[in-house]
Amino acid sequence: MGLSAEAVGTTYPPHRYAVGREKIREYALAVGETEPLHLDLDAARAAGYTDLVAPPMFAVVYCAPAIGPAIFDPAVGIDFARMVHGAQEFVWGPLVVAGDEIETTVTVTSIEEKRDLGVFVFESVSRNQDGHAVCVGTWTNIVRGT
């Protein structure tokens, strides 16, 4: 397959994402959430949050603009026509609420050939405006060989 591991260790410029109340609601509805903390401002405030709470998997929304440039980096060398999302892991810290500003930094952690597959692993670290790590993601993309 001729993969190059030269891009391993590359860290891309951080991307800052401003979390919007209606974006949380849109995401929560798309995935069928019924939890009032994600949908009902009064319920979220009554529970002590300043605004609507993002579902944990909302991480895909604030990480996406940071992950894109890494996956599309020609130096990484992913062939998109053959790529599938193989695995995903998230580790969560404090909850994200509307009004937060989340800064995400992505690093290429490994590029390996396993049998006829290329396995590309990226790590994202997302911090809120107080510097707390709200989410660490491990993104595994698999590219099938020819």
Place this chain on the structure above:
Amino acid sequence: VTMQLEPGAELPALSVTPDRYLTLRYAGASGDFNPIHVDEEFARAVGLPGRILHGLYGMALVARAVTEAGGGPAALAKLGVQFRGMGLPHQEITVTGSVTEVGEKHATLHLEARQGENAIIRDGVAELRR
């Protein structure tokens, strides 16, 4: 918390049947407009049976099953999954799982999501804060 966090306890199953526009709503919500998820003709042209579900949508259903039963969004400390078979609209997805380990601070659950015989998410492992 609506489930007992003790080894062997089963997660209440979550079943969802995505309608034909789900992938469009999820694309808009997530920002992932890969044409295999939103364009029927493109999907068929690359050999798929039609538009397929986003893998991360399936993972979101697994996360929802865990948070709904396990203490809300603040309880979910970690979730890892493997994406396997393609998920399709119009077919019921069922998320199942059980508690495999309970420690001082965390409970561990093993999970999967299936459409019939097709496991779209396998080897799901969640950690819940106790």
